Amino acid sequence: MSPQSQVPAHSKGSWTSFLKSIASFNGDLSSLTAPPFILSTTSLTEYSAYWAEHPALFVAPAKEADPAKRALLVLKWFLSTLHQQYCSRSEKLGSEKKPLNPFLGELFIGKWDGDAEVGETVLVSEQVSHHPPTTAYAISNEKNGVQLQGYNAQKASFSSTILVKQIGHALYTLTPPGSNEKEQYLITLPSLHIESLIYGSPFVELEKSTKIVSSSGYVAKIDYSGKGWLSGKKNTFSASLYKESEGEKHPIYTIEGQWSDKFSIKDARTKDVVDTWNSKENPVTPLALAPLEQQDLYESRRAWSDVAANIQKGDMDAVSGYKTRIETAQREQRRLEKEEGREWVRRFFNRIEESAEDPQIQRLAKLADLPLETDKTGGIWRFDAQKALGAQPPYHKIGGVGLGLAE
């Protein structure tokens, strides 16, 4: 039986025109004009929070002394983030929605309060490029000495549906117990496509694979198969963790399941289940944000508040009016910068040259088959702890308590 159309009766015409328009768009998802019922009130800068909505899992690897088990905990944390990253919106709202397209310099800042063991985890997310749209983020937990930073852009194409390639990567850094040398994990980002577009209830399915390569000599590979041919379940994946020196054919651990639901981790030799994860049984920790009136004018929730309120009310004339205000201000800002021969100063990140990249990261990128494609992200973006420490009010209030990672 084929699924029923979820398009509201009054939106059928606009949905059909939207479907026609995506067959010929230019690859920039932000340029798509979607019907109101598919518009989200959330900006893409907010999506960076999905990386650490289970703070205890985020910091767990830093407490593990065994390097293989540590690499496994990094893999487990990564897999646990997929539910939030790719299907939390369809679960909550009934379908995927088109996020608000962040403007250059837009910020999303917050923190997760943890118990005595986990401590505080701090997030900064910044739109570091508008053309091409690129979001960078840094998530730090000072108590456990863990930091994640990364950036991403999306390149879309159309072939029966929307296909999205993610460009960018994430870098997870910890200091193993009893060591004073940092260990780094370079994480590639999965490709995805949108399913059920024709029925007006789009949702994300991941495809191809992701790699996590570590400076300690471990590699994790995750293969996404969508609706598994054996299980018949959507969001199916299989993963393995192996030593770089021994290769994929000699895994230490294997993992199978659904990234949106639950998975089991097995010892590859004994086939014993050594750990499991169930996203439905593990609620996320809410991110704490500063009250709207104390936020910086560039912070997402404050900057988009009128747009979001009017999307909710369904007043599309007001939505377009408030969006135009932001766009006009941005155009004026760019004009001034051009006139004065300067560039917008990013508050928390710097663009670095490929040649200036840390040789260890270059080696990990090679091992992960990751081309840096700087033209598609506006550069390589790295968090600048000094900038974060020197950041001025009002965003310093959050940034000042941990983002500097006291170096």
Ligand SMILES: CC(C)CCC[C@@H](C)[C@H]1CC[C@H]2[C@@H]3[C@@H](O)C=C4C[C@@H](O)CC[C@]4(C)[C@H]3CC[C@]12C
């Ligand atoms: C629904 C459709 C009509 C419009 C297209 C929406 C399109 C722009 C959205 C849909 C899903 C979005 C992904 C989202 O699943 C999760 C992430 C992970 C996050 O870390 C970075 C952003 C990204 C890739 C979103 C990009 C925008 C997507 C593709």
